[in-house]
Amino acid sequence: MVRLPTIQIVGAQKAGTSAIAKWLFDGGYYRPLVFDGEPWYYSKEAHFFDIDWNYNRGLESYASRFFYDESPALDATPDTLAFAQRVRDTYERAGDNQVHKLKIIVILRDPVSRELSLYNHLAYACRKLDQSELTDWHKQVARSDGTIMTFNEFVRDVTMPALATNEVQDLGKGRSSRYGLYANHLKEWFRLFNRNQILVLSYDELCTAPERVQDRIQRFIGRTISGSLQEKINSNDSEEKFFKPSAEVKQCIETFMKAHNERLYQLLEENPGTVVEQRPFPRFHS
Numbered sequence: 001m002v003r004l005p006t007i008q009i010v011g012a013q014k015a016g017t018s019a020i021a022k023w024l025f026d027g028g029y030y031r032p033l034v035f036d037g038e039p040w041y042y043s044k045e046a047h048f049f050d051i052d053w054n055y056n057r058g059l060e061s062y063a064s065r066f067f068y069d070e071s072p073a074l075d076a077t078p079d080t081l082a083f084a085q086r087v088r089d090t091y092e093r094a095g096d097n098q099v100h101k102l103k104i105i106v107i108l109r110d111p112v113s114r115e116l117s118l119y120n121h122l123a124y125a126c127r128k129l130d131q132s133e134l135t136d137w138h139k140q141v142a143r144s145d146g147t148i149m150t151f152n153e154f155v156r157d158v159t160m161p162a163l164a165t166n167e168v169q170d171l172g173k174g175r176s177s178r179y180g181l182y183a184n185h186l187k188e189w190f191r192l193f194n195r196n197q198i199l200v201l202s203y204d205e206l207c208t209a210p211e212r213v214q215d216r217i218q219r220f221i222g223r224t225i226s227g228s229l230q231e232k233i234n235s236n237d238s239e240e241k242f243f244k245p246s247a248e249v250k251q252c253i254e255t256f257m258k259a260h261n262e263r264l265y266q267l268l269e270e271n272p273g274t275v276v277e278q279r280p281f282p283r284f285h286s
Contacts, residue, residue, distance in 0.1 A: 001095040002063045005030075005073040007103045007221065010189075011081030012179050014117040015109035015203045018044065019231040020217065021076035027225035030073040032065040045077035049086045059093055081106070081179050084188040102197060103221050104189065108264075109203035110284035111180040111257045112250055115159055116151065118176050120241050123148050140173045155249050163256055183263035190267070196274045202282050206231045219276040 007029065009017050021044050025031050032046040048054045048062045066073035080087065091099035109117075122141035126134065126148055140158055141149055149157065162174020163181065179185070189198055199220045206213045206229075214229040245253075261284060268281045 001098075002059050002093075003067055003096075004059075004063055004091060004094045004098055004102075005066060005075045006101065007072070007074045007105065008080060008087060009074065009076035009078070009105045009107075010084075010087070011078040011106055011185070012108055012114065012182065013078035013081075013176050014114050014121065015078070015107045016201075016206045016231045017076050017078045017107060019206065019229065020105065020107065020213075021045075021074065023214070023227055023229040024074050024076075024217075024225060026227050028071060030066050030071055032073075032075060035065075045079075046075050047077050047079065048075070049083040049090070050077065050079035055086060059090060062090070063094070078179070079175075081185045082175075084185070084192050088192040100194065100197070102193070104193060104198045105201065105217065105220075106186065106189070106198065107201040107203055107206065108182055108281075111261070112245060112253050112284075114180055114203075115155065115177060115253060116243075116245055119151050119154050124241070136173075137176070151245055152249050155245075155252060160252065160256065180257065181260050183260055183267050186264070186267060190271050195271055198273055200268060200273060200277055200281065202278055203231075204282060204285075205278060216276045216278070220274060 007024070009021055011017065025044075031043045034040065034042045046054070046062065046065055054062075066075075087102075087104075088099060091102055119141060122138055125138045126142055129138070141154055143149055143153075158174045159177045162177040165174075165178070186198075186200070199216065201213055201216065210229045210231060214225070217229075218224055265281060265283065268279075272279060
């Protein structure tokens, strides 16, 4: 038996996973160890399931990041949303029925505001980080001359082409935009895991009533966590931040996502989860 984290926060990216993870880490859950040469954010998200190089290092390498005693551990990699099969396979290999004991948390945000938050995150990184720290993921917001795209350009050149592809696990340009196709991903999680192992949360509720989300999580995991859960909405206060999409861009994303969002609402209604989950799931409003 190889001991693995008891909680996986699998996404969605830019939807409050960091706030939830920090609260749980501060409340006693172990963070992943950061190996030599790895970026600092691996202390929250180990990127085992979504990066082939890490995944191919094997189960024992992943497990070695976490345990020092009997305290529980947590991985909060939002990119894991697209890799339900790898999570299932890994936990089955780990033994001791961990695949059926695992708690999976997903938090969903309106696709328009999530895409805007993603753009601001990438643009801020390109402006502030040293060139040696920038990855291709950061650079997808940059023009060929190195300047930063407008949000309209980003949606036209990155978001919409990415959403139009069927390759949900494609890690190339626009992969973060594809995480917004929630129904595609959740359908796989619901197929591979007992629905009561999965808690689906609303980002809107996290922002407006964090104490309710805190209560939902504590009841779901069966533990009382100290401290208070708070989401700092758009906490990056850069003066270059873009706050509101144009009506044209907003309509472009909403029109494309309408059918996908309807599939999500139907999927959640037809596959109800634990009693602590919000039902019906609130519709998105950007």
